[in-house]
Amino acid sequence: MWTEKYRPKRLEDIVNQSDIIKGITNLVRSPDIPHMLFSGPAGVGKTTAALCIAMEILGDEWRKNTLELNASDERGIKMVRERVKEFAASVKLATDKDFDKPKIIILDEADEMTSEAQTALRRIIEDSARTTRFIIICNYLSQIIEPIQSRCVVFRFTRLPKADVIEHLKMIAAKEKVKADEKALEQIYDSTGGDLRHSINVMQAAAGMGAVNAANVNAAIGLSGRSKVGDILKLALAGKFNEARIKLLELTQVYGMSETDFLKYANQEAYDMKLENPGEFAALMAEYDYRLASGAHPEIQLAALLAQLGRLKKN
Ligand SMILES: Nc1ncnc2c1ncn2[C@@H]1O[C@H](COP(=O)(O)OP(=O)(O)OP(=O)(O)O)[C@@H](O)[C@H]1O
Ligand SMILES: [Mg+2]
Structure with a gap:
């Protein structure tokens, strides 16, 4: 996967986000490194x-002294507590005796944790503060409880601008020795909206078809985007909720399609399908569009939408 192959290893190689990177670089070099919270x-x-922070602080020892936890995998806070406790207590395996760096815990998708779990997390952060530093990552800052926010230095990441994405794609294309048209790259940006992982994946898919040109990019986007959404809609409408939901998670989590894009494509696909009851469908879409816009949890909302679509058919 090009996304992994070209994942920057040093803070200064990260594309754009320059104010954030400057801020982080200063903190990382300060004698007392704070906890950090990334949203975006x-x-x-x-x-x-x-990961770059862990490498920068810990050097060659970073793997042994970094714990990556995914809050949404390890559902219960109990699991997080045990893993953190064990990790914080474990002897540092540094070869250098003067090694006095903190251990680092990267807690991804922290906004998936309930607020009770986050309250417990707050205690865990305090209890292990002598030896560890947390980097907490979320998509929605509003889903993180205030006491955690106030214990961290907060950095808000933003969507990447067109020029930076295109430049980065060109760099990868050159290294991979594939031809990439300017127009095709612009098209990639327009359909991925500043999500660099998604952009790189689309470019790799197009390159796999021979070259990064308009036709292949279209096909790659079609393959990945609209037509997959169409398949999910068909499953949902047929009442196959579980299958539809698994495919949805695949699309949003593995492929990186945003939830609002899912609704957008679902809308386009549905009208091409010539539904029996387009009015009810439209009302449902409007309802869930509104819920997402007002900040409700996207994964839960889209799953509920799929369930509602299944009922639509039966009625
Ligand atoms: N600012 C960036 N500079 C360079 N590469 C990037 C940048 N953002 C994303 N990428 C590319 O996309 C891939 C995924 O990025 P990353 O894992 O940092 O995303 P994320 O912000 O954590 O997203 P998510 O919320 O989905 O976890 C990286 O492996 C890298 O190839
Ligand atoms: Mg991530």
């Missing part, structure tokens, strides 16, 4: 920055 949309460098 998918595929813009949050996890990458956290």
